Amino acid sequence: MKIARLDSSDGGFNASLDRLLYWEMGRDSEVERTVFEVLQAVRSDGDKALLSYTQKFDRLAADSVAELELSQQDLQQALKRIDAGDRRALEAAAKRITTYHEHQVESSWSYEDEMGNQLGQKISPLERVGVYVPGGQASYPSSVLMTLLPAKVAGVEQLIVTVPTPNGKRNDMVLAALAIAGVDSVFTIGGAQAIGALAYGTQTISRVDKIVGPGGAYVAAAKRQVFGHVGIDMIAGPSEVLVIADGTTDARWIALDLFSQAEHDASAQAILLCTQREYLDEVADHMQKLLPTMQRKDIIAKSLENRGALILTRDLDEAVAISNRVAPEHLELHVSDPDQYLAKIKHAGAIFCGALASEALGDYAMGPSHVLPTFGTARFASPLGVYDFQKRSSVMRVSAAGAAQLAAISVPIATAEGFQAHANAAAARAQQINS
Numbered sequence: 001m002k003i004a005r006l007d008s009s010d011g012g013f014n015a016s017l018d019r020l021l022y023w024e025m026g027r028d029s030e031v032e033r034t035v036f037e038v039l040q041a042v043r044s045d046g047d048k049a050l051l052s053y054t055q056k057f058d059r060l061a062a063d064s065v066a067e068l069e070l071s072q073q074d075l076q077q078a079l080k081r082i083d084a085g086d087r088r089a090l091e092a093a094a095k096r097i098t099t100y101h102e103h104q105v106e107s108s109w110s111y112e113d114e115m116g117n118q119l120g121q122k123i124s125p126l127e128r129v130g131v132y133v134p135g136g137q138a139s140y141p142s143s144v145l146m147t148l149l150p151a152k153v154a155g156v157e158q159l160i161v162t163v164p165t166p167n168g169k170r171n172d173m174v175l176a177a178l179a180i181a182g183v184d185s186v187f188t189i190g191g192a193q194a195i196g197a198l199a200y201g202t203q204t205i206s207r208v209d210k211i212v213g214p215g216g217a218y219v220a221a222a223k224r225q226v227f228g229h230v231g232i233d234m235i236a237g238p239s240e241v242l243v244i245a246d247g248t249t250d251a252r253w254i255a256l257d258l259f260s261q262a263e264h265d266a267s268a269q270a271i272l273l274c275t276q277r278e279y280l281d282e283v284a285d286h287m288q289k290l291l292p293t294m295q296r297k298d299i300i301a302k303s304l305e306n307r308g309a310l311i312l313t314r315d316l317d318e319a320v321a322i323s324n325r326v327a328p329e330h331l332e333l334h335v336s337d338p339d340q341y342l343a344k345i346k347h348a349g350a351i352f353c354g355a356l357a358s359e360a361l362g363d364y365a366m367g368p369s370h371v372l373p374t375f376g377t378a379r380f381a382s383p384l385g386v387y388d389f390q391k392r393s394s395v396m397r398v399s400a401a402g403a404a405q406l407a408a409i410s411v412p413i414a415t416a417e418g419f420q421a422h423a424n425a426a427a428a429r430a431q432q433i434n435s
Helices: 013-021 029-044 047-058 072-081 084-102 139-154 172-182 189-199 219-228 249-264 278-295 298-309 316-327 338-342 359-363 400-416 420-434
Strands: 004-007 109-112 118-125 128-132 160-162 185-187 210-212 240-247 271-273 309-312 330-334 352-353 390-397
Touching: 004 189, 004 219, 013 316, 029 189, 047 189, 072 172, 084 109, 084 139, 084 172, 084 210, 128 139, 139 160, 139 172, 185 309, 189 210, 189 219, 210 271, 240 278, 240 316, 240 390, 249 271, 249 330, 249 359, 271 298, 271 316, 278 298, 278 309, 316 338, 316 359, 330 338, 330 359, 338 352, 352 359, 352 390, 400 420
Parallel strands: 004 309, 128 160, 128 210, 160 185, 240 271, 240 330, 271 309, 330 352
Antiparallel strands: 109 118, 118 390
């Protein structure tokens, strides 16, 4: 395995870093066309289209969409079938995720201004949310908990899950996680057709207000195309980790942390920034020794060869500046005093402070959702949380004195904009008060 070695003091460093970071969120025209056709079919034909596509793509035949719905009994039976240790792990993770997100709940508020007007904000949960859960080759019970539980804490009234089961094969860990999360409805439907059903509704599946959850190219394309009809969480790119190290953390741990991102897929990115060349060499040696022992060694090697790097920086402040430029999904601060640099971090999806804070622990058990902004979108986006499942309404009550004073402000602006009715409507309130 060969991983890129860069030096920030080299004249061509910036160009090399740009090439390393480049990843095109391409839109395959054939995928986009197929997805458009699937979505239009689901929108017009509803359940009939769902049954047809489920048989075609998942090789799962059914006479009605109702047959594709899993019962609460199905979920509870899966919970009973899984290993007791696995169940305890899922339940412990669920408790931690719930506890963390309970701290995010926002409350409605109001205040009275100097005119006697009452102004405020009403916080309301979304009514109905759809969650896409991958199935088949990729099954992630952790993502079930990380997406559904923040929605439950937010107070979402109805959670509808779609999960493909190719050839009718179900993943008990996923179903057990759904049982623990307390989902309302689960349909064994996948792909773009599932996104279409959630976005537009069918005879059996209710239309939702927002769709969240990861998926492949067809699911991502479908989410892009239905956005506006419904809300979506994000269009995720490859998983990323950026590690800033001062050489105080066991180099073997760092190698494993880089591997933990690289094993996601060949497009994942793992970058290490350090001020010590010898430490970078030590990490590289551990990576070479550990790679043959990894179950997903071919994926890890390809990922690190394509998009990985060990970067020598002049100092830790420069490393932080480079990190802010990258805006990584996961940032690990393996430095002796993380708090010294935490305030300087401007862009990161999740920040792990100190040698013991491995990103792998965050993926499963720490508490914050592991659904994070990727591909530099941490510049403007945030981790999935309770706030993604709540909406805000402005609330206004106007006093008599306020109506007159606000009209005096509003009428000139409305007139300047050419909106006579606006000006008249505002002036009418003032005239009524003054008469």
